Amino acid sequence: MDPLHAASIACLGAASLCWLLAVVTREYSWVDRLWSILPPAYVAWFASQSQGEDCRLTTMTILAGLWGARLTYNFARKGGYAPGGEDYRWIELRRRLPPPVFAVFNLVFIAFVQNVLLLLLALPAWVAASPSAAPWGPLDTLATLVFLVLLAGETIADQQQWRFQCAKRARGQAYGPKFLTQGLFRYSRHPNFFCEVSMWWTFYLFSVASGAGWLNVAIAGPLLLTALFHGSTAFTEQLTRAKYPTYADYQRTTSRLVPWFPRR
Template identity: 30%
Template sequence: MSRNLKRALVAFLVPLPSILFFLTFLNHYNASISNATPLSPLWTWCVDHPPLLVNLLFFLNVNILFWVIGQIQNSHWMIDLYWTVIPVMLGYYYAKHPLGQYTLWRSRIVMALTWVWSLRLTHNYFRREKWQWGAREDWRFNDMRSQYGKHWWWISFFSVYLSQQVFLIGICLPLYIVHSVDKPLNVWDSIAVAICLSGIVIAYFADTQLHDFVTRNEKLKELGKPVVPNLDRGLWGYSRHPNYFGEQLWWWGLVVFAWNLGHGWTFVGALVNSMCLAYVTVLVEQRMLKQEYRVQAYKVYQKTTSVWIPWFKSSSFATKDKST
């Protein structure tokens, strides 16, 4: 069996413990309702604490199991792939939980949007990895592996997995609220849909333009021709990180759904994620400036192009450059 097939099999099997546990819990709950019999203390706790249960399942199935598999494979590639899947799973968890109460059409709309977001991100992941499962792990994990050396095996549990639990559960809080409050649809739901869709579309075109740019440069390199040092066309001509901007629009669009249902506090998850992405932006730009062939072009790009929010190029630098 090839390495690619083995990793695909692992990726499909790894969420089964959580899925089977949750289905068993639902079966016991439904049986107790039908037979008018009391639930055991374990299943009663699962009914009464949906957020705690999902955090416990995440800790056991993702933090511990993914981490163990990552140690065996010497690569923490799987969490990157499951970023595209876990929000969908969380949405269905909240919808199917016995305490779930919600407007059916709002749930359908939000879950449809989440599926579209997930499929876009999953497609981009495999396109970037040349349709291989776990071909490489996130470059940030590689950098930390080199930085922490022999201590990386235990530090990775906190930096790769436990931190992901905070981010993922946090940014998906609006999915919990959508499936916890029953309130008629209104105009704010339409606004939230527009924001979410805008984010998905922007991220898709930004990632596609980046993929095409990288592919062209790879072909030029194969032909022994000079590569283009920097992508500054399309959406990348208005923002240095339009893919990040689109991704943030998506998460903040979900916050609007929750705010409309009286739970604006859920913005905390999106805010923490945005702050984290701001830090990642700095790391990405530092990485760009370490590549000699693109330093000069990227410095000009930094001075003329907006960081996140798409905007027209600044002409002040170009004017100053001509006058010197």
């Protein structure tokens, strides 16, 4: 069986399981719990199906594994794997949408579209596993270094956010700043989102380096991820602004995603 065919069957199974668990438990974050696990697994699967040792695929597997381990840890410490650890945005959407509409949304988008995205993010490894792939080159080295820098940036941003939220809980919700505007968040309202999306565009470069060209099938993953984060960020900020009116001032002075110097 072709490795992509087998991975597609696994993707369909994961999507069906996520949908079924959501229907049974009335929790809708099952895909979130697989988000950091499936892409590294798909990458490792594609790498394992290549013939012989391949420096590029080994590197891609290690990078995807580092990304997954870091994200899994951050998700776990926030209670994402605990019972009831549901993303607050799904709760808000359930409140806004009629039950039949949300049921369709859960089936189509939450369960299936997101699971397909997780497979698409790993497609650069499938492209790189081609027997005719070019040997390791300068673009591979550049992609590796940039990926590691972005991984470090996301780690720092998440740690700053974690420390802020812990301090906020300790001092009480009524005291002190309500949202983080210091550290990396002084230059971007969502530096962790910027690093996350940029990492997968960087990962895509491995498919280009393998000889597939600048426009190949693996571009579907980062394109869909960019669109997803665009919509998700807009919805997140809408909720934050409704809860904290002063967030509008932060929006006026600070870049949305791409880090830049704050405006006065």
